[in-house]
Amino acid sequence: ALAEDGFPAVCTGDDDDCDPTSGWDMDLDIFPEVEMRPEVRLFAGTKPDVTFSCRSGRKLLVHRHVLSEVSYFESLFDGGFAEQGSESLQIDEDLEVFVEVMRWIYCRSASCDKDMALDLLRLAEFYGIEELIDHASRVLAAQSMGAGFAKADAAKKEESHKKDDDIDGDGYVVVESAGNEAQLASSHTAENPPGDEKAHEPPMAKFKDC
Numbered sequence: 001a002l003a004e005d006g007f008p009a010v011c012t013g014d015d016d017d018c019d020p021t022s023g024w025d026m027d028l029d030i031f032p033e034v035e036m037r038p039e040v041r042l043f044a045g046t047k048p049d050v051t052f053s054c055r056s057g058r059k060l061l062v063h064r065h066v067l068s069e070v071s072y073f074e075s076l077f078d079g080g081f082a083e084q085g086s087e088s089l090q091i092d093e094d095l096e097v098f099v100e101v102m103r104w105i106y107c108r109s110a111s112c113d114k115d116m117a118l119d120l121l122r123l124a125e126f127y128g129i130e131e132l133i134d135h136a137s138r139v140l141a142a143q144s145m146g147a148g149f150a151k152a153d154a155a156k157k158e159e160s161h162k163k164d165d166d167i168d169g170d171g172y173v174v175v176e177s178a179g180n181e182a183q184l185a186s187s188h189t190a191e192n193p194p195g196d197e198k199a200h201e202p203p204m205a206k207f208k209d210c
Helices: 013-017 071-078 097-108 114-127 129-167 180-191
Strands: 049-052 059-062 088-090
Touching: 059 097, 088 180, 097 129, 114 129, 129 180
Parallel strands: 049 088
Antiparallel strands: 049 059
């Protein structure tokens, strides 16, 4: 009566050593357990039941129930479409971008990489994920703002260099005249200032004694 039965135990001592990332495509460390929402941690260690095949043949394994939180995937899996019972789906997207969509669904977090933001916004709008749309829009807005600041700073530096070029070695401001006439007029004025009456008197005729 005290002998152990032959059925496997439901809870074993090995449960504490369970790898929460078991079943994930670990080419990219995208779903660390500490980042998962509390309600999603229940799926950590649970075998994924849907495989997305992206471009270049790279695959990402996910949980159908978690993705069903998004209305697009809920309709895809439970709306009577051909994909309803499928365990593998083709996605014509780069894995790196699609991963960020999945990471948002699981962790409410996504990349702030400016080079990825436009594609991320496109997918967020396609799948109807409003919070991710807002996230990607903020990244793009920050990128535009940063570019504007950089352009203004470059213009300021260029103006500063231009001012430095207009000052000669002795510290005098160098002003270029419009043409030769302006230079001649300036030279004549310098030699004969306006207050010099002699400069404006007609030359005296010289008579030779007969």
